[in-house]
Amino acid sequence: MSDTFNAIQAIQNEEAVDVQLRTISKDSLSEGNVVVDVAFSTINFKDGLALEGNKGKVMRKFPMIPGIDFSGTVAESDDSNFSPGDEVILTGWGLGEFHTGGLSQVARVQGDWLVKKPKELSLLDSMAIGTAGFTAMLCLLTLEKHGVLPSSGPVLVTGSSGGVGSISVSLLSNIGYEVEALTRKPEMHAYLQELGASAVISSDQLEESGKIMASEKWAGVIDTVGGDILGRIIPSVKYWGCIASCGNTAGIKFSSNVLPFILRGISLSGVESAYCPIQMRTHAWDRLSKDLPQNSLQQITQKVHMGEVFEVASKILAGNIRGRTVVDVNKTAT
Numbered sequence: 001m002s003d004t005f006n007a008i009q010a011i012q013n014e015e016a017v018d019v020q021l022r023t024i025s026k027d028s029l030s031e032g033n034v035v036v037d038v039a040f041s042t043i044n045f046k047d048g049l050a051l052e053g054n055k056g057k058v059m060r061k062f063p064m065i066p067g068i069d070f071s072g073t074v075a076e077s078d079d080s081n082f083s084p085g086d087e088v089i090l091t092g093w094g095l096g097e098f099h100t101g102g103l104s105q106v107a108r109v110q111g112d113w114l115v116k117k118p119k120e121l122s123l124l125d126s127m128a129i130g131t132a133g134f135t136a137m138l139c140l141l142t143l144e145k146h147g148v149l150p151s152s153g154p155v156l157v158t159g160s161s162g163g164v165g166s167i168s169v170s171l172l173s174n175i176g177y178e179v180e181a182l183t184r185k186p187e188m189h190a191y192l193q194e195l196g197a198s199a200v201i202s203s204d205q206l207e208e209s210g211k212i213m214a215s216e217k218w219a220g221v222i223d224t225v226g227g228d229i230l231g232r233i234i235p236s237v238k239y240w241g242c243i244a245s246c247g248n249t250a251g252i253k254f255s256s257n258v259l260p261f262i263l264r265g266i267s268l269s270g271v272e273s274a275y276c277p278i279q280m281r282t283h284a285w286d287r288l289s290k291d292l293p294q295n296s297l298q299q300i301t302q303k304v305h306m307g308e309v310f311e312v313a314s315k316i317l318a319g320n321i322r323g324r325t326v327v328d329v330n331k332t333a334t
């Protein structure tokens with residue numbers, strides 16, 4: 001790699017945050033003890049916010065490089081756990097928010113944040129999974145921890161055509177769960193059924209807002225949307241069921257009541273992926289390498305180059321992206 005390289009860089013001007021593809025040097029990277037030649041990054045909802053001029057103020061320091069995850073090959077290391085040539089994955093740890101991120105040909109990070117790529121996955125596969133797939137696995141581990149197994153009954157996935165949703169549907173169905181997929185988009189029905197959903201529903205089929213209790217439907221829920229939809233799901237969770245809550249695309253507030261919790265013993269369990277401990281990360285990636293059907297990653301993923309990331313950002317914020325978008329950071333045109 002030459003002294004200069006391509007990165008999407010955000011600079012804070014007086015009036016706005018200017019985010020552009022620029023040629024930069026390592027001086028613009030945050031501090032760290034491992035340098036990685038990045039192969040792929042991805043566009044997650046949070047990256048969409050950053051790329052669209054720092055909506056939601058997700059980037060906290062400037063100049064910043066967006067990109068909350070990447071896969072790549074170690075180029076230089078002062079960390080005894082990593083050597084040049086090691087293939088690694090990084091998700092979270094404030095990347096693209098406080099620490100320069102993955103939408104760059106080179107990243108400099110803390111070795112403590114890196115996971116060695118499982119041999120069953122390629123660098124491309126690991127970013128097809130990325131933060132979204134890692135979060136889907138943390139949600140599955142949460143359901144399992146609460147005793148929700150394939151024999152417990154159907155599991156509902158909300159925001160199912162999105163990144164976390166698509167991988168959740170594929171993952172759960174591959175290991176024997178009966179999966180119901182909730183989507184706002186009728187045109188996604190065939191896609192979700194191909195990923196393994198046994199039923200695809202719309203929010204019209206949920207209980208009305210304010211319902212106290214309803215008949216039992218789902219043993220587990222992976223909820224990526226939050227808001228009013230979450231409130232309307234809670235009355236229908238089965239006895240001792242669990243909702244793994246990881247997202248808020250439909251809003252941050254919901255209203256509910258205690259009866260489903262104290263009469264059915266249900267749980268609402270939060271999932272946080274960015275700062276989760278390294279042992280859990282290694283376990284989650286190991287499970288992903290075994291439990292996720294590899295062929296589904298192709299169905300779920302589109303690949304773009306660095307010149308296309310802004311267009312993808314607008315679409316993801318409008319809720320118009322299907323599955324996952326991987327960015328080949330070493331290409332700026334097709």
Ligand SMILES: NC(=O)c1ccc[n+]([C@@H]2O[C@H](COP(=O)([O-])OP(=O)(O)OC[C@H]3O[C@@H](n4cnc5c(N)ncnc54)[C@H](OP(=O)(O)O)[C@@H]3O)[C@@H](O)[C@H]2O)c1
Binds near residue numbers: 163182247320
């Ligand atoms: N807790 C964590 O550590 C963590 C990690 C990763 C992601 N997240 C969060 O999880 C959520 C999903 O992430 P993602 O990467 O999967 O995003 P995504 O690819 O944009 O998918 C989100 C999906 O939510 C649905 N949706 C979007 N806007 C909506 C609205 N206004 N009302 C109802 N549904 C809406 C859409 O699915 P349909 O069109 O199919 O309905 C969309 O595809 C985001 O809130 C993200 O910030 C959290």
